[in-house]
Amino acid sequence: xxxxxxxxxxxxxxxxxxxxxxxxxxxxxxxxxxxxxxxxxxxxxxxxxxxxxxxxxxxxxxxxxxxxxxxxxxxxxxxxxxxxxxxxxxxxxxxxxxxxxxxxxxxxxxxxxxx
Amino acid sequence: xxxxxxxxxxxxxxxxxxxxxxxxxxxxxxxxxxxxxxxxxxxxxxxxxxxxxxxxxxxxxxxxxxxxxxxxxxxxxxxxxxxxxxxxxxxxxxxxxxxxxxxxxxxxxxxxxx
Numbered sequence: 491x492x493x494x495x496x497x498x499x500x501x502x503x504x505x506x507x508x509x510x511x512x513x514x515x516x517x518x519x520x521x522x523x524x525x526x527x528x529x530x531x532x533x534x535x536x537x538x539x540x541x542x543x544x545x546x547x548x549x550x551x552x553x554x555x556x557x558x559x560x561x562x563x564x565x566x567x568x569x570x571x572x573x574x575x576x577x578x579x580x581x582x583x584x585x586x587x588x589x590x591x592x593x594x595x596x597x598x599x600x601x602x603x604x605x
Numbered sequence: 606x607x608x609x610x611x612x613x614x615x616x617x618x619x620x621x622x623x624x625x626x627x628x629x630x631x632x633x634x635x636x637x638x639x640x641x642x643x644x645x646x647x648x649x650x651x652x653x654x655x656x657x658x659x660x661x662x663x664x665x666x667x668x669x670x671x672x673x674x675x676x677x678x679x680x681x682x683x684x685x686x687x688x689x690x691x692x693x694x695x696x697x698x699x700x701x702x703x704x705x706x707x708x709x710x711x712x713x714x715x716x717x718x719x
Contacts, residue, residue, distance in 0.1 A: 496647075499645070521704075522703075522704040522705070524707045526707075532712070533695065533710045533711060533712045533713055534648075534695070534710040535710075536707050536708075539705075539706070539707055541704065541705055580647055580648065582707070584702070584703065584704045591636075591653070591655060591661075591702045592638055592650050592653045592663060592702075592703070593703050593707070593708065594650075595640070595647040595648040595649070596647050597645055597646055597647040598645075598647045
């Protein structure tokens with residue numbers, strides 16, 4: 491079973507409308523969770539992180555995510571999309587119960603923002 | 606990204622030839638990682654290191670080896686490159702295991718095996 495699932499490979503929104511990128515994980519304990527963004531032909535940049543403090547996490551560029559343990563979800567949201575938000579977004583989780591001391595990446599969601 | 610450099614940035618090589626990619630950091634971080642990025646797969650862990658001469662395999666380690674003889678350098682070697690190893694390779698570093706602050710990534714190396 492996949493341990494990190496990004497439910498949509500592509501999401502398209504209009505500029506000024508809300509963004510929702512969905513992520514579910516499976517783990518035997520409460521992991522650390524992250525969202526990274528990758529703009530075309532660029533490296534990866536940390537958007538936000540959850541490390542067992544507040545369940546609603548605010549990140550850069552107006553993004554936020556809510557950790558819901560009961561739903562094993564960590565969805566990324568933004569109230570109003572901007573053209574510069576067009577990029578690929580990765581949900582990332584620490585799954586050290588796999589025996590590896592490394593983070594596990596979801597397969598990514600490509601966000602398109604239409605004018 | 607500041608503090609982490611990958612070289613080369615681009616490389617084209619022939620099937621069967623050996624290739625070495627280099628990751629260099631100036632942050633003195635203990636942990637270093639190699640990931641490959643392919644469409645539809647996100648980033649997949651190849652190998653990682655938790656100290657000098659301490660390395661471990663990731664989920665896609667077949668065909669790859671690594672070495673870390675000093676803190677600042679983590680080398681990824683493809684002993685005999687195959688077309689399936691055409692990919693973008695990212696190096697990452699973290700002070701601890703990454704559970705608190707995540708990773709810092711390099712800019713990537715685009716490798717094409719022809």
